[in-house]
Amino acid sequence: xxxxxxxxxxxxxxxxxxxxxxxxxxxxxxxxxxxxxxxxxxxxxxxxxxxxxxxxxxxxxxxxxxxxxxxxxxxxxxxxxxxxxxxxxxxxxxxxxxxxxxxxxxxxxxxxxxxx
Amino acid sequence: xxxxxxxxxxxxxxxxxxxxxxxxxxxxxxxxxxxxxxxxxxxxxxxxxxxxxxxxxxxxxxxxxxxxxxxxxxxxxxxxxxxxxxxxxxxxxxxxxxxxxxxxxxxx
Numbered sequence: 001x002x003x004x005x006x007x008x009x010x011x012x013x014x015x016x017x018x019x020x021x022x023x024x025x026x027x028x029x030x031x032x033x034x035x036x037x038x039x040x041x042x043x044x045x046x047x048x049x050x051x052x053x054x055x056x057x058x059x060x061x062x063x064x065x066x067x068x069x070x071x072x073x074x075x076x077x078x079x080x081x082x083x084x085x086x087x088x089x090x091x092x093x094x095x096x097x098x099x100x101x102x103x104x105x106x107x108x109x110x111x112x113x114x115x116x
Numbered sequence: 117x118x119x120x121x122x123x124x125x126x127x128x129x130x131x132x133x134x135x136x137x138x139x140x141x142x143x144x145x146x147x148x149x150x151x152x153x154x155x156x157x158x159x160x161x162x163x164x165x166x167x168x169x170x171x172x173x174x175x176x177x178x179x180x181x182x183x184x185x186x187x188x189x190x191x192x193x194x195x196x197x198x199x200x201x202x203x204x205x206x207x208x209x210x211x212x213x214x215x216x217x218x219x220x221x222x223x224x
Contacts, residue, residue, distance in 0.1 A: 035213075045153075045161065045204055047213040061212040095160055101167060102151035102206070106160035 002026040004096055004107035011113045017084040020110045022096030029077040030054040033099040036070060036081045040092040050099065051079060086114045118143055118207050120216035128224040135192040137219045139205035144185045149209035152181055152190045155218075156201045164203075165190065195221070
């Protein structure tokens with residue numbers, strides 16, 4: 001069965017960076033785009049960007065352009081999302097999601113807390 | 117950016133009742149690119165509907181979607197206890213992909 005297993009919770013100071021991993025299993029990793037979506041406490045879902053694992057091409061939301069980098073390691077079937085210059089408003093649960101006409105499978109979420 | 121506005125914000129209904137959720141877009145959305153998710157507290161969202169009206173794998177037929185252009189609807193024909201949750205629409209016809217603010221379906 002499809003599984004997306006994300007790395008554990010992180011606590012970061014303002015200005016730092018965080019890198020979240022998402023290990024995929026149960027499907028051919030290169031065949032499906034991987035999206036990253038975040039959800040701040042009590043807020044709506046927010047799309048950050050996606051990667052084509054086959055060729056590494058990425059597309060980011062303008063809101064995060066310059067601060068977010070999505071990469072993948074096809075040999076490890078793992079996608080990564082790195083967010084830099086963190087501010088308190090970046091405190092959120094970050095999800096990876098396999099795309100197939102929608103986010104059809106989701107990771108369990110990674111809580112990133114930004115606090116001084 | 118396409119803004120999706122969901123209404124109502126909260127829907128208070130009893131099990132067995134019909135739920136009608138609205139998602140209105142600030143500009144026209146290709147109906148192939150409108151999806152709905154369900155999210156329960158502490159869980160990741162679950163894909164319910166893609167392409168406006170097609171049910172995702174394993175989704176019961178009490179869930180249905182419709183609409184076109186700027187107005188889309190998710191209908192739950194008879195609410196089951198496990199259907200009380202927050203529902204989000206999302207469009208991906210235009211970048212950035214955007215989500216609505218959600219409709220919470222709560223037990224009356």
